[in-house]
Amino acid sequence: DVKVTQSSRYLVKRTGEKVFLECVQDMDHENMFWYRQDPGLGLRLIYFSYDVKMKEKGDIPEGYSVSREKKERFSLILESASTNQTSMYLCASSFSASRAGDAFFGQGTRLTVV
Amino acid sequence: GENVEQHPSTLSVQEGDSAVIKCTYSDSASNYFPWYKQELGKGPQLIIDIRSNVGEKKDQRIAVTLNKTAKHFSLHITETQPEDSAVYFCAASGTSGTYKYIFGTGTRLKVLA
Numbered sequence: 635d636v637k638v639t640q641s642s643r644y645l646v647k648r649t650g651e652k653v654f655l656e657c658v659q660d661m662d663h664e665n666m667f668w669y670r671q672d673p674g675l676g677l678r679l680i681y682f683s684y685d686v687k688m689k690e691k692g693d694i695p696e697g698y699s700v701s702r703e704k705k706e707r708f709s710l711i712l713e714s715a716s717t718n719q720t721s722m723y724l725c726a727s728s729f730s731a732s733r734a735g736d737a738f739f740g741q742g743t744r745l746t747v748v
Numbered sequence: 749g750e751n752v753e754q755h756p757s758t759l760s761v762q763e764g765d766s767a768v769i770k771c772t773y774s775d776s777a778s779n780y781f782p783w784y785k786q787e788l789g790k791g792p793q794l795i796i797d798i799r800s801n802v803g804e805k806k807d808q809r810i811a812v813t814l815n816k817t818a819k820h821f822s823l824h825i826t827e828t829q830p831e832d833s834a835v836y837f838c839a840a841s842g843t844s845g846t847y848k849y850i851f852g853t854g855t856r857l858k859v860l861a
Contacts, residue, residue: 674757
């Protein structure tokens with residue numbers, strides 16, 4: 635059974651803290667994505683990576699960075715958490731874009747910044 | 749920029765009735781259109797997809813249609829059941845050469861028993 639696993643289901647962090655959200659996939663996918671999901675706004679892409687050490691900004695990268703040191707792991711970093719980063723964060727992975735393949739999602743991390 | 753509009757935002761149907769969710773995309777280069785179902789407390793899960801060389805695809809009670817000329821695609825669920833209640837997202841592949849999916853804003857479907 636294919637899996638995308640996010641390290642935490644729920645996180646509560648303080649304003650100004652550095653926050654790491656971890657995601658691991660076991661499908662040997664080239665592409666990995668971080669989205670945030672907010673009511674009425676759907677899924678908005680923060681960053682994606684199409685290969686190890688490669689990354690591209692999505693639609694809302696401000697306040698975030700990412701790291702992909704290994705193919706199976708993609709980390710989202712909030713350098714200095716703010717209350718407007720309270721949200722549901724979803725990680726996904728997909729096959730190479732030589733054909734646009736379906737994306738598999740993790741279960742999500744609900745982050746609250748207080 | 750690239751955009752996907754999804755309607756309606758909420759939809760209530762009686763059990764056994766059909767449900768239709770519609771999406772419109774802006775990027776004529778999009779060639780792959782997946783639909784995701786998100787149940788409470790879970791991540792989205794792919795339920796059906798369609799590629800641009802096909803006009804319709806069916807899988808049991810769900811079907812997707814694509815009109816490339818009008819840049820419309822729709823999800824049809826027949827004989828709805830309470831377990832179909834969830835949030836549904838449409839998506840379109842981004843500009844050719846990128847790896848992005850552009851998502852709609854979601855439709856909350858409630859199937860009333």
